[in-house]
Amino acid sequence: DTEVTQTPKHLVMGMTNKKSLKCEQHMGHRAMYWYKQKAKKPPELMFVYSYEKLSINESVPSRFSPECPNSSLLNLHLHALQPEDSALYLCASSRGPNEKLFFGSGTQLSVL
Amino acid sequence: AQTVTQSQPEMSVQEAETVTLSCTYDTSESDYYLFWYKQPPSRQMILVIRQEAYKQQNATENRFSVNFQKAAKSFSLKISDSQLGDAAMYFCACNDMRFGAGTRLTVKP
Numbered sequence: 628d629t630e631v632t633q634t635p636k637h638l639v640m641g642m643t644n645k646k647s648l649k650c651e652q653h654m655g656h657r658a659m660y661w662y663k664q665k666a667k668k669p670p671e672l673m674f675v676y677s678y679e680k681l682s683i684n685e686s687v688p689s690r691f692s693p694e695c696p697n698s699s700l701l702n703l704h705l706h707a708l709q710p711e712d713s714a715l716y717l718c719a720s721s722r723g724p725n726e727k728l729f730f731g732s733g734t735q736l737s738v739l
Numbered sequence: 740a741q742t743v744t745q746s747q748p749e750m751s752v753q754e755a756e757t758v759t760l761s762c763t764y765d766t767s768e769s770d771y772y773l774f775w776y777k778q779p780p781s782r783q784m785i786l787v788i789r790q791e792a793y794k795q796q797n798a799t800e801n802r803f804s805v806n807f808q809k810a811a812k813s814f815s816l817k818i819s820d821s822q823l824g825d826a827a828m829y830f831c832a833c834n835d836m837r838f839g840a841g842t843r844l845t846v847k848p
Binding site: 660664668669670671672675715717719724725727728730732733 | 776781782785789835837839840841
């Protein structure tokens with residue numbers, strides 16, 4: 628299994644909603660990543676987990692809350708988002724530092 | 740910290756021809772890795788090629804090769820015999836998995 632699975636594929640939420648994005652991999656990778664990508668822009672790194680511990684937080688607003696319950700699963704909890712948070716959210720994993728990233732197909736998020 | 744710069748927002752190539760995409764980088768690391776990723780219209784990011792900085796030999800993957808100039812901190816991607824399926828956004832990245840601005844490649848039939 629060489630896949631990174633992201634659910635849901637599409638999400639529409641209001642500014643007062645709470646929702647979660649889910650990312651799963653079964654490749655035994657020990658690093659997992661969240662990226663945010665706006666249209667016609669590169670993916671922007673948000674968070675990195677290494678061995679289930681948060682190692683990088685790119686000064687992301689607290690309305691985004693990552694969680695890594697185990698080595699296979701990565702969540703991104705969303706609360707009180709703004710319309711400008713609408714974007715494609717990509718999850719990736721790798722065996723470790725300096726190794727190739729395997730990407731999921733993303734969650735397209737729309738905040739109304 | 741590392742920075743990656745892609746100075747070509749768009750490039751175009753005729754099918755079966757060769758095209759080179761540019762990337763420069765800056766890092767204080769002595770040992771590092773460089774990557775090219777491709778994002779087609781499906782938006783599924785995939786690795787094209789990876790170069791280890793301590794290796795002098797340029798990496799090659801079938802029709803894709805790099806020209807790695809360590810002293811110049813340059814890491815360009817050469818695509819030979821371009822195919823319609825090569826049309827995509829191409830991003831380069833260093834160790835820290837932060838991407839350059841990207842180059843949109845169009846392949847003309």
